[in-house]
Amino acid sequence: MSKPERVALVQQTLNQLYPEPPIPLDHFDAYSLLVAVLLSAQCTDERVNQVTPALWQLADNPFDMAKVPVEEIKAVIRPCGLSPQKSKAISVLSQRLVTEFNGMVPADMAALESLPGVGHKTASVVMAQAFGVPAFPVDTHIHRLAQRWGLTSGKNVVQTEKDLKRLFPEQDWNKLHLQIIFYGREHCTARGCDGRACGLCRACYPARKHPKKIHKP
CATH class of the missing domain: 1.10.340.30 (Hypothetical protein; domain 2)
Incomplete structure (x- = not known):
């Protein structure tokens, strides 16, 4: 699967699972x-x-x-x-x-x-x-998933943020950031998936036989 195909698959899957992702931190302003x-x-x-x-x-x-x-x-x-x-x-x-x-x-x-x-x-x-300003906050969890899905080879969150901003439309950044967070918590956790277990990892790399080595930020 090519990178553009993985990008499309990731966004399609996340939109199906989390069409309107809520902001996880309670706040009022x-x-x-x-x-x-x-x-x-x-x-x-x-x-x-x-x-x-x-x-x-x-x-x-x-x-x-x-x-x-x-x-x-x-x-x-x-x-x-x-x-x-x-x-x-x-x-x-x-x-x-x-x-x-x-x-x-x-x-x-x-x-x-x-x-x-x-x-x-x-x-x-x-x-x-x-x-509501387009941004793509990248923490260690998003950094990890982006590597597992082949969206970045960045060795730190700075490079991963640049890669994700380049791959996805700007109008989708804010929503995608939340969608990836929720997917990581529910399906592609640090201990529950090593790049071969969750649905997206398997779909992106069906032939992957070894755990995905992650560049830690």
Whole structure:
């Protein structure tokens, strides 16, 4: 199967399985999404969704959050892991949103990436899911699946993002990002598939006899 055929098969399959994929992180505006995505680093979305309601009781906007002591934020978000770093980042980014952006989350990639605790992937998620700007956030899971499906030979998430953006129409990036996440969780997990087990892996490479070696980011 050629790469264009694999691209078409992947998109067709994902559209059938997940025609309208929901955003997995609970949020009510750009700020709550930004904080939730920050909290999701090395943590499951499910755990983040369990923790954020208590955090919003402390403060649900940057003006109020900027006034909350870091230790109080830390105590609430501890179940998400990395709480010392994440609590400080939430506090400082809230302060900067107030002082530099009038309390608004900027719809600008560079501005988002300038905030503490906000890397390229987090900024891409916010641009895509909060503002509807085409982006293709690539985490380790999407990086792994893209390699298994022969969509990239990239050795890091940066190259994989470039390859996926080149292969798929821009208007589909935001939806595809979510579709791949859900497929990876349900069918092509890190331990449940090695490039030979799930339906898409078998369809893309029916003759593959050995586990797909993954270039880790």
